[in-house]
Amino acid sequence: MRIAHATAATAAAALLTLLGTAPPATATTRPAGPPATTARPPAPIAWGSCPDSTADTRQQCATLAVPLDHADPTGPQLDLAVSRITAARPDQRRGALLIVPGGPGNPGLNGPTNAVRRLPRSVLDRYDLIGFDPRGVGRSSPVDCGLAHDDLSMTTLLPWPAPDGSVTGNLAAARRIADACTRNGGPVLRSISTRNEARDMDRIRQALGERRISAWGVSYGTYAGAVYATMYPDRTDRIVLDSNDDPDPSRVERGWLAAYATGAEDRFPDFAAWAAAPAAGDQRLADTPQQVRDLFLRLAARLDTAPLPWPGANPARLDGNALRAAMLDTLYDDARFPRLARLMLAADGRAELPPAATPPDAAMQNTVAASAATMCNDVRWPRSADGYARAVAADRTAHPLTAGMPVNVMPCAFWPTDPAEPPTRITPDGPSNILMVQNLRDPATPYAGALRLRAALGDRARLVSVDSGGHDAYAAHGNACGDRLVTRFLVDGRRPAHDTLCPAEH
Template sequence: MRTLHRGAAVAAASATVLALTAPLASAAPPVPASPPPLVWGACPSPGAAAVQRCATVTVPLDHRDPTGPSIPLAVSRIAAARPELRHGVLLMIPGGPGNPGLDGPSSALKRLPQSVLDRYDIVGFDPRGVGRSSPVSCGLAHEDLTLVRMLPWPAADGSTAENEATARRVAEACVANGGPVLRSLSTANEARDIDRIRQALGEPRLSAWGVSYGTYAGAVFATMFPGRTDRIVLDSNDDPDPTRVERGWLAAYGRGVEDRFPDFAAWAADPANPDRVADTPEQVRSQFLALAARLDTAPLPWPGANPPRLDGNTLRQTLLDGMYADSRFPAVVRLMLAADGRRPLPAAATPPDEALQNALAVSVGTLCNDVSWPRSLDQYRRETAEERIKHPLTAGMPVNVMPCAFWPSDPAEPPVRVTPAGPSNVLMAQNLRDPATPYTGALKLRAALGGRARMVAVDSGGHDAYAANGNSCGDALVTRFLTTGRRPAGDVLCPAEPGKG
């Protein structure tokens, strides 16, 4: 998930935030006392596997003041299946920012090869502010808890006026309601939290598997604490440009969806597809754009959805979501067919407000605390108009105004610059046609890591590569690295496999 987003009254909120967002820890904070050993018990989630156990790690709210206020982080573990083969801990670093990760080990049981499960304690955690780790909320109205507002889709005529109003409203609510935990959110602090988890686990070094935003958090951890890393897998990789960071990731959607759309178009025009929508891939593209334009001016009622209508931006958001995996393609086609009057609208499925409140708050806090965003609304308007022409499938959304334009304080510390300094122990996995973290951005992270990394690129489409939307060649290379520590001598391109997007 790639999301977003100043206080009740702007002047009051600004005074509050400026008073409470003093600079946080530098890259070399005072060394706190080691956290006590973990006490493992039952996990609170009903969806957790029986073998998954949970515990709590206490971390400083402000790593600059390790003896000051602290917050709890929820962590989980599934012990190595074969203790005699155990290599260490494999920490799963979730995406987002804002995604939970406490039940990641339970998911890993179904996804990772047994040879990896045999050798590692698989450890997950909810990052600070997320889920069961001191969760934060901006207290937004139900109407603002929808992806077509969380992501800044312009109006049908290209106007950004409503986006500007939403961004200001969300920023004000987050500053007013987010509290000190939201103000502490940053990728550098997540890296410091990860090192505290390592200490609590009693591990001198940590292996990690970071996915999506987790690749940036993992790269920052490996940069700040290079001597405490073992085998690092970065999967579906973010551009680490320290002048843009998350702003650049949002902009990357324009390129990423264009890279990925041909896979969808070929599937949607396949004569063997019972949900075929057109005769050729070119017709799929023109039909999608025409349907979105029609829904811009004549939306369809959609009871139960938020908002309760199918409009052009809802269709575009569904397309963006659908590009993440081939298994999501049918959801896009169903809406296209419904918009064209050839099928009834499917039942609306919306996540619970509480989950969206939390994910949005963490996303906004991290995005706005990590890096400075432009304040000029004219700049956003100009760039959005240009982007609508350049990448019509995403209609200007990737460069439109975000709540960070109204954030009342600059970041407490500059983004961490990822460098090649440290052990050569990183393996990157990357699909060539990733809609959310495009290959072009992955190449930037590869260059930043230099000799520390190798990259396995996979001629495949979708987000998440290893044991997900990649292929057997890429999976085998990542598995070999995790189980033996051996990487390819150089970067590798795995060829496409039949039946894979």
């Protein structure tokens, strides 16, 4: 759910992990495995220029037709936007590295452009970097629920309870969003799921003319990558799963939202230590990390009852839940620590409020719709209002930083149909060609979930654990040990003989 990057819009996308529609109805169920199909392989991709002027000049783009319903391969098609940057050394080329974006709901068309700025030369020499916008996202037949401005607020989309713990407002918002997606989403929204994303990934492989494909999945992309490797094990080459989701097939996205409670607790001490250190300078908040934590909880409680005007925010105030949402965003990357410190100083009357960094509504609409569709079409959510209220009350006590939000109601509780097929159960069946890399203190995909994916994959995988905080691990936070092991795997195919812990580096 996952997904966090350097801009406000993508940070918001990373936090948007669930949304839905009305009372339940029974849906048809497809077989669990890849559908039997007599469809001809797709035609080779006709590469051309990219529509985005910010893309690397080496990046090429194209459109690939994929079935709206893979069980009906000759039926209606949708357009999938794909991209590539070819291997820098054709004489050393190994194959294609598919970059699987996070979210769910994040675009990936400029994945190759972003990757060439991060990956080492030895990887760029050997792989064509392949990007794509998942179905319903970006330029791939985009979906839109037509949500009202107020329902695009991060304190609405993530279901922060009322200051007294009430979930009444969350229930109303979840139903409203679900109804809008049902009314406006159309057939593409109804087709979005992780299993269909895996099927689309395999159509990309076929269109590239690759017998097997390598992949680098980050955040939600680790789950999509693991599902692909489970559905099509013989079509995988080298698979890197970075910042890993818990694959529990009884919960999947429900579990990911709940994991924010433990993820925040795992990661907040890093922020607190930074904010208590003299090196924080004029952004130092207190003398000890415990004082920083106490201050955060005290300020959030104060803002619950006495919010501050915050022009440009949605809604235009800094209340307790807005501070909590900013805290979650901050924990993705150390570089964001100063912004949360400034917010806390302003809430404490010691500084001016920084400008609000609110993504425009137009940028949010597609992300929210695609995220909602994936979450609600992948797994059935509980329908009991009383059950959510009880869960929130317990979680607020156990995890005060997140105040009950991670177990609260989402629009999926009001989605009109059950999933068309059950979630994928990840198994050890298949080649031993997966390398996982994971920060120990990841706020969005906590370490405990990565351990469960590692156990599910068995000997198919090895796990490189990195003593670091934040989201994204490979080529992201400068840990030379972790980066070296992943690069060696992509270049030479060598994995550690055993799971490995890389120490912290400063």
